[in-house]
Amino acid sequence: MNPTPTSPSNWQAQTRPSRPGLLDDPEDMHKMTEAIALGRELADTAPMRSPGLNEIAPGPAVTTDTDVAAYLRAHVKPYPHRLYATAPMGPDTDAHAVVDFRGCVRGVSGLRVVDASILPDVPAVATNVTVIMVAELIADHFTQDTSV
Numbered sequence: 001m002n003p004t005p006t007s008p009s010n011w012q013a014q015t016r017p018s019r020p021g022l023l024d025d026p027e028d029m030h031k032m033t034e035a036i037a038l039g040r041e042l043a044d045t046a047p048m049r050s051p052g053l054n055e056i057a058p059g060p061a062v063t064t065d066t067d068v069a070a071y072l073r074a075h076v077k078p079y080p081h082r083l084y085a086t087a088p089m090g091p092d093t094d095a096h097a098v099v100d101f102r103g104c105v106r107g108v109s110g111l112r113v114v115d116a117s118i119l120p121d122v123p124a125v126a127t128n129v130t131v132i133m134v135a136e137l138i139a140d141h142f143t144q145d146t147s148v
Contacts, residue, residue: 022076023069032076033068083127084119102145103138114138 023029036058042048043055054060058071087105090097097120099105103112114135116127123130 022078023072029069029072032072033065036068036072083116084122086117087113088120089118090120102141112138112142 023032040055043053057075058068062068062071087098088094088096089099089101089103092100097106099113099118103114103118105111105113116131118134119127119130
């Protein structure tokens with residue numbers, strides 16, 4: 001088996017909606033409006049006011065929760081660049097897996113991929129931490145692997 005990655009944009013179009021339910025849940029919107037209010041509260045403290053900085057977005061004219069929600073609906077968008085699953089990791093039985101659990105690219109001797117592109121799905125935690133952990137594990141395998 002020698003799977004090849006599909007075009008990331010093609011894969012994304014097939015599996016992810018362009019606006020995947022962002023802020024559809026009222027609790028999500030509530031948390032986001034709370035986050036804006038907290039950010040504004042922190043920005044209104046003396047240490048943050050002293051440099052003379054002003055709010056850029058959503059801006060001082062956006063004052064009510066309704067206005068903040070309208071701003072968020074208009075401006076919150078999914079990150080347009082796929083950081084994961086463009087060369088997904090998986091077992092030999094997975095036809096879509098481009099690399100194995102050691103980061104070895106199937107069908108290409110001596111080539112490994114160790115970045116977010118091998119994550120088969122969006123991590124539930126910070127991407128950076130997940131990639132570091134995966135890289136550490138693959139590095140351990142690499143130092144033990146004498147076949148590459």
